[in-house]
Amino acid sequence: VVVTFDSIIRTLKCSMNSLKFVCSWKTAPINHSVKVGGLQLEGCNFDGTRLTENQHNSPSLSILPVCSIAWIHKATSPPYPPGDCIALPVYYDNTREKLVTCFSIPCAGKLTQWIQCGAAIFLKNSS
Secondary structure: OHHHHHHHHHHHOOOHHHEEEEEEOOOOOOOOOEEEOOOEEEOOEEOOOOEEOOOOOOOOEEEOOOEEEEEEEOOOOOOOOHHHEEEEEEEEEOOOOOEEEEEEEEOOOOHHHHHHOOOEEEEEOOO
16 A cells, blocks of 8 residues: 555645545545455444444454545545544454554444444454
């Protein structure tokens, strides 16, 4: 992703400080985006449009749908309204020792609910 970030800075002809990181599960593409798949979600589920509660028989980890990540100009509107999203931590693995970044994920405004359930995203499983 570092090479992509450098090429985006050159393509957009702007400084790193004028960009923000976004992710989207919408079908409409984001310019200069990278598709990411295989991410794991713990503490809740994601139906492709918003977070949903786990049921008593839900697995502890679920696979997120493929998303697009990109660096965009700060003045550009994000893919989702800020009040409808929560910034979930993205950890390297499920030990939660190495924080990589945060993804804003739609949650229908129920921020406290997702914080209390310990929702987090993992790049890989530690086992």
